Amino acid sequence: FVDLDSSATTPVSERVLAAMLPWFCEVYANPGSPNPEGERAKAAVMAARESLAEFLGAEPREILLTSGGTESNQSAVRSALRSRPERRTLLLSAVEHSSILGLVPDLEREGFTVHLIPAGKDGRIDPAEVASRADNTTALVTVMYVNNETGAINPVEEIGEVAHRAGALFLCDGVAAVGKLPVDLRRIPADFLSLSGHKIHGPKGTGALFIRKGESFHPLMPGSQERKRRGGTENVPGIVGLGEAARESREFLVEGPEKVKRLRDRLEETVFSLYPKARRNGPEQASRRAPHMTNLCFPGIPGEKILLALAREGIYASMGSACSTGALDPSHVLLSMGLTREEALSSLRFSLGRRTRPEEIDRTLHALGRILGQTLTRRVS
């Protein structure tokens, strides 16, 4: 099959798998055990932490190892609210992932006020919109680095500064950015940044949360591990895999994104020539878009129809996040950008990956040509 849904997940790479294997059966010790085997496991966890820190421009002690993007996001939100108890408001971008927006009903029941910051037409969050809402009641501002449905890159450097000027903390969901473009926490003034292993050819159920040095952290699961920041015996093979995935991603970032971008651009340009009414949902400028993704609206054609027709040919794209409930709901991201329900339901996300080959783009374009041609002929006759 042709996988144009790499934003949903990626396969574990051979290199990551090889790094993980010895830690299942050969060295299986608990990193907390005071014996040489335990020491080895502990050192492996530390090496992974160092790899992640280096990858992100952080210090090892700023990296909390978690079960993935969802846990990282939710523990950051909960911690921020506990460390700013006098502040009862949150500013969340309206295009955040469901792992953040899904908290809203609970937060409101608990008496917090949540303001959603709408996206602009291009899917980006304007720092001025954040500035106009942030004040001395704001505990936390949350804006993702790259949107996982459109690939729009947010100006998180400025947004972080705006949050701090109001005395609020800044959480940046980096899940869709890490491994796709350089993420340097010396430049981004985030207090928290989340990432997920399975989006970067690491194992599912692994991830990390960057917590800036000096910022207090209130654990979601108290316990002795992770310097008392997360209870539970460490997932040693998973953590080793995540560390290796970070190393491999770092190498990929040298030349990989440009290659992926060329394929993405060819896909887009050919679609526009096949179906001139097609439009891109997302920023115009290349510098404001992650290189691996395009979200396209085919006005007048239900996206589901194209998606199913592609799937019949073994080509997998998507209509938005794999984490949304009810596949037929229009995407909250596209609605926030001002698309109508119909336009949102006529839109598809194509997310390329490290392994996408030029022939796969050719195959997709041929299939799309046939599918769009048939749909158009049927509508004319």
Ligand code: PMP
């Ligand atoms: N944030 C974003 C932007 C995502 O795309 C995802 C995964 N779909 C998550 C968070 C959640 O990550 P995980 O699957 O590791 O819980």
